[in-house]
Amino acid sequence: TKMENKMKKIIILISFMVLTNCAYRPVINPETSKNPKNYYKDLNACRVIYNEKTITLSKNAEPDKIFLQKCLEGYGYTILRWK
Numbered sequence: 001t002k003m004e005n006k007m008k009k010i011i012i013l014i015s016f017m018v019l020t021n022c023a024y025r026p027v028i029n030p031e032t033s034k035n036p037k038n039y040y041k042d043l044n045a046c047r048v049i050y051n052e053k054t055i056t057l058s059k060n061a062e063p064d065k066i067f068l069q070k071c072l073e074g075y076g077y078t079i080l081r082w083k
Contacts, residue, residue, distance in 0.1 A: 026065075026072060026079040034076030046071035 025043070030036035049071060050063035063071070069079055 025083045026069065026077075027081050027083055028072070029078040029080050032078040036077075038075075039077070042072065042075040042077070043068075046075075 028036065028039060033039075035042075046068055047060075047063055050067055051060060054061070054063075054067075065082060072079060
């Protein structure tokens, strides 16, 4: 029925919004970061560390901002803002 179709569309829209908001990424300052060429490798390493050390509901969960910021700062990055 029309009501069921509207509900399905709403659920799909909310799911899409949740998924796109989960994949946030910090913007770094390459001038003050130790090795900006390795940014994506180090960002991925932080995500792997999070999934290995944290109990999560999904297999490849996105780390929270605080964990990700501390991890990247440990690699020598200066974070300007979040995308």
